[in-house]
Amino acid sequence: MTTAQFLNLERDQNIQLVIIEYHNTGELVGYVDLGSVGNQLCELERVLKRKTRCSSDGVAKFVLVLMVRGVTSDLKFPFAAFSTAGVTADFLYPIVWKAISILEVTVKVKVLFCTCDGASANRRFFKLHAREGDNFIHKTINPHDTTREIFFISDVPHLLKTARNCFSNSYSHSKSRTLWNAGKDISWMHIVKLFEEHCDQNHYTPCPKLTRGHIDLNAFSKMKVRLAAQVLSETVANSLEMLFDDSVSETVTFIRMMNKFFDCLNVRSPYEGRNKRNPNLDAYTRPDDDRLEWLTKDFLQYFEDWKRTIEERGDFTDAEKASMQLSHQTLLGLKISAHSITACVKFMLQKGSQYILVVLGVYIGGSTECTFSQGQRSRVNAFPTCVGRARILHVFYAGNCSFLNYYSDHIPLSVVCTLFLSCFLNLFS
Template identity: 40%
Template sequence: MNIKSDLVFYRETGNVVGFINNANECGSLSQNVATHCLVLMVIGVNSNLKYSVGWFPTKSTTATDLYAIFWEAVAHLETYCNLKVIASTSDKASSNMKFIALHGKDDMVYKTTNLFSPDREIFFLSDAPHLLKTIRNNLSASGSKENSRLLWKNGKNLLWRHVVEVYERDMQNELSKATKLTYNHIHLSSFSVMKVNLAAQVLSRSVGLIIEEYGGEAATETARFIKLVDRFFDCLNVRSLYEGERKRKPDLMPYTSVDDPRFQFLTEDFLGYIRDWKDQVDNRQGFNKTETSKMFLSYQTYKGLVITTKAVVEATKYLIQHGVNFVLTNKFCQDPVEEHFGRHRALGRQSDNPTVYEFGYQEYKLRLQRSLALQIKPNGNVTRSSKLCEIEIDDTPLKKKRRNTLVTYKT
């Protein structure tokens, strides 16, 4: 989270608060003032646990710093808290990807042995909503934005123009719209590009079906890709026991069996499509490396898709095999962390950019709130726990309060 660079003298300890966590290893004092705060958060796969276990003022966290911080957190969770660490989720920042690569010999590392429980493994994956946004960004740059990218597969181009044509056709229909596309979906700004719902509505099955129906032969590959991405995101965004039934989408049902057909779709159909696409581009003749790199997704996106798909499939199977009744894959995303940062900004009211001192004060306040929330089971607003409430309740009506009246006289 981005914070305000500022120094505060803390009278109780005599320290100056606002420097980065490893200030002694850097140069001048001006270079040691923190600009960001790194937060590690633990989330329960089959519980309501959401708790920040550590925060660090930083400026630019390296992969080696993350390595030491991560395994120290795992050590505390495994040894002192008796919690089993199954997976680690992060975005596709370069330091995060380098940190994951430190755990293996090749560039597609997605799991490693748990040092504090060698019979188990820890899986590494990228945040699914971030992946969806990067896929949309790759497609939005194809054939537009000065041709920074020109996606190609099976002899056909995957173009952003095909999505724009769906939006224009929808705007001509004044009675009802077939999709949820609006101006913000098509004309991306620095704000709209960060909205996950806009990316999900662009890469949706309804958009893919309309492109397939009205886009002609040239747009068939774009339609196929969009429909595959829609299923991929649904499989990684299962967040409720009944959402799949309510929306009549089997891909949103909770995972309860290791033989779930969605595992085959993710590992064979989706990843098979992505790998075949990469092989076609790499083997295309008559183009140099710079030109072929524009015909495929960015390497960071491709790597994130591969390691995330493998990690989610194996982690979900492991949990089911070891006694978990159902798995909601939305638990593997970073939404609780984003919510945690939102609470920090809300606590600051108009000052939504706290300093290190203010961030630390707010962090302890939020931890206390989460600690109290973990003690109270969310059983509804009409039940009471015998341990928390021993007051006898009856239905005797209360006496009416005497109302004070004001009498005025007029002469």
């Protein structure tokens, strides 16, 4: 089987509102440019709405980056970048499918899935692939090979953060939610009480990783996946169960469900499960692995049962019932990712893979964010210009001296050369 790749659709990255002239070509860089089709759609929208927000002559605020990552190799390449002032699903559709066409037809690699965060434009992009009678979309037919399907994945680290954010707003912070299930509250105040009574001033704490930064969240700390994963952990669940009464039982159950979900989708090494004595971190070696069945049945059924208990609770408005559970965007993303990642793992195992590691940097997004965060650690402006974003991508990938040396041994050189040439000659023509 040809080395399988996937297309990673990352969210927009912020840039400065600056127009720069390339001294060698005289080209002005920094205006909105979504390709010929996208620019025409922008112009049509501007004419219909008589607005200039989406006009192709507007100054770009973001950069939309399409990343290509290998499933059976370490290929990591920024395939295309578009300067935008905000993208909708109508603009994403032709861009993504042109990229898939180039990868499948010109570069001769197989696209297995697309992954992105839960932005409204990305969710709408998924829905554009719905056929008559479809109520749930997590895959579509590959037009270049009807024997294969292309799956959609909602970025799991983002889902973990949004689930934690809903949890943190339950009776705390903004108090926009009152999570409730099976007659008991799922409250962030249980976490606050655990920290203040047993962790804050004690020398021997049951949760050594829990700090004030995990409890009192701000706009910056809400962006850190590490803080969300350490709160929604087995250690915190065990501590709550051991130190408090039965009133925290539903909070414990919720934390354990999210912890197992994250562990099942964070398999980084064939030996991590053995070394940490956690079977949820074992590599996937069989299509009938119990964890795959748990993801699509027990895990998703937990939220269906939760929703049913709320419907049966009593006389509440729709808004009040919605506040008693996670946001509908998070629930939809969990369902999409559970079904799609399970199908992708089974597909790869059935094609002959010895084992599968569901690594957060491969099956799940974040490549572009990692790239720009490294640039920021290297004292690059956190909000560079459009040209600055391009330079970060160019220096980080093309400037990696081990790139061609590594891929010359693992991927045919013709594939690597075609990938570079198609990126510049086809996609930006």
